[in-house]
Amino acid sequence: MELYLDTADVNAVKRLARILPLHGVTTNPSIVAKEGKPIWEVLPALRDALGGTGKLFAQVMANDAERMVAEAALLHQRVPGLVVKIPATAEGLAAIKKLKSMSIPTLGTAVYGAGQGLLAALAGAEYVAPYVNRLDAQGGDGIEMVHELQQLLTLHAPGTRVLAASFKTPRQALECLLAGCQAITLPVDVAEQFLVAPAVQAAVEKFEQDWLGAFGTNLLN
Numbered sequence: 469m470e471l472y473l474d475t476a477d478v479n480a481v482k483r484l485a486r487i488l489p490l491h492g493v494t495t496n497p498s499i500v501a502k503e504g505k506p507i508w509e510v511l512p513a514l515r516d517a518l519g520g521t522g523k524l525f526a527q528v529m530a531n532d533a534e535r536m537v538a539e540a541a542l543l544h545q546r547v548p549g550l551v552v553k554i555p556a557t558a559e560g561l562a563a564i565k566k567l568k569s570m571s572i573p574t575l576g577t578a579v580y581g582a583g584q585g586l587l588a589a590l591a592g593a594e595y596v597a598p599y600v601n602r603l604d605a606q607g608g609d610g611i612e613m614v615h616e617l618q619q620l621l622t623l624h625a626p627g628t629r630v631l632a633a634s635f636k637t638p639r640q641a642l643e644c645l646l647a648g649c650q651a652i653t654l655p656v657d658v659a660e661q662f663l664v665a666p667a668v669q670a671a672v673e674k675f676e677q678d679w680l681g682a683f684g685t686n687l688l689n
Contacts, residue, residue, distance in 0.1 A: 469645065469650060469651065469652075470491040470492075470523075470629075470631070470650060470651035470652075471488060471489060471490055471491055471651075471652060471653075471654070472490065472491055472492050472493060472494045472523075472525075472631070472651065472652070472653035472654070473488075473490060473492075473493050473494070473653065473654060473655075473656060473659060474493075474494045474495075474496075474499065474633060474653040474654060474655050474656075475493065475495070475499060475655065475656050476493075476495050476499045476500050476502065476503045476510050476514065477503065477656060478510075478513045478514060478516075478517045479517075480656045481493055481514055481517035481518060482517045484656070484659055484660075485517060485518055485519065485522075487663065488659065490518065490522060491522060491523055491651075492518060492522035492523035492524055492525070493514045493517075493518065493522065493523075493524055493525070494524075494525040494553075494597075494631070494633070494653040495507075495510070495511075495514075495524070495525060495526050495527070496527050496553065496577070497527055497529060500526075507526060508546065511524055511526060511547050511550070512547075515547075523549065523551060524547060524549070524550050524551070525550070525551045525552075525553050525575055526543055526547070526550055526552065526553060527552070527553035527554075527555075527577060528540055528543070528552060528553070528554060528563075531557075531559060532559050533559045533560070533562035533563040533566065536554055536559065536560065536563035537563050537566050537567060537570075540552040540554065540563065540567050540572055540574070541570070541572065544572045550573075551573045551574065551575050551594065551595065552567065552572060552573065552574050552575070553574070553575045553577040553597070554567070554574050554575070554576060554577065554588075554593070555576075555577055555578045556576040556577065556578060556579050556584050556585065556587065556588040556593075556596070557578075560576065560588070561576075561587055561588060561591045562591075564576060564588060564591040564592050564593050565591045565592055567592070568591065568592025568593075569592075573594045574592065574593045574594060574595075575593055575594065575595040575596065575597055575631060576588025576589070576591070576593040576595070576596040576597065577596075577597045577633075578597070578599065579596050579597055579598045579599060579617070580598075580599060580602070580603055580606075580608070580613075581613065582598075582613055582616035582617040582620055583620075585598055585617040585620070585621070585630070586617065586620045586621065586624060586625065588628075589621055589624075589625035589627075589628035590624070590625055593628055594627075594628060594629065595628065595629050595630070595631040595651065596617065596621070596628060596629075596630055596631065597630075597631045597632070597633045597653075598610070598613055598614050598617055598630065598632055598633065598634075599633055599634040600613075600614060600632055600633065600634045600635055600640050600644065601634045601635055601636045601640060602634045603634075610634070610640070611640065611643045611644065611647065614630065614632055614643075614644050614647050614649060615647045617630055618630050618647050618648045618649060619648075622648070629649075629650040629651050630644075630648075630649040630650065630651065631649075631650075631651040631652065631653060632644035632649045632651070632652045632653070633652075633653050635652075635654060635655060635658045636658065637658065637661070638658060638661050638662050641654060641658065
């Protein structure tokens with residue numbers, strides 16, 4: 469299983485990389501724009517925040533296949549090991565096919581349907597990213613779509629991994645893992661929700677109080 473953070477916040481990555489078994493960081497144009505810094509500055513800083521290792525994902529801005537391929541080649545050249553995110557549109561599928569022949573790894577992004585994700589996989593994407601919560605917000609069923617997509621890839625494109633994205637709650641992420649997804653990317657706030665459990669903190673505090681009451685210190689002697 470691969471766990472990613474969906475952010476361009478370098479400080480958040482530094483803080484959570486110390487705690488979580490992160491495989492890397494995913495970004496998109498909105499996430500990078502929020503930081504207000506050039507992508508060529510953001511991506512190296514994120515890699516440094518990961519300790520110099522880890523996989524990075526960044527997205528092209530072009531809308532036609534030819535320019536998508538050119539931008540992907542530039543990203544791949546300037547950031548070695550980067551996985552290029554390509555929207556799974558008609559032009560995006562054409563770009564993914566071409567990039568596959570160039571040995572440039574891609575992720576088919578903005579996936580709102582299982583069939584759409586399968587086409588991106590068959591075109592050559594290493595990952596496909598279904599948008600779980602965004603589909604829910606449109607009246608669909610994000611988790612059911614992920615179930616269908618995962619089954620399709622298992623049957624017809626086993627070399628491609630689902631990298632589930634767009635979460636508002638930890639439960640959504642867990643449901644995707646239960647569906648068999650091999651990778652998820654979490655917004656910082658959702659990742660932090662996994663780490664904050666009032667009942668756990670209360671239990672730890674009770675242990676400390678009992679030990680302190682019995683031995684006068686909360687240290688092992």
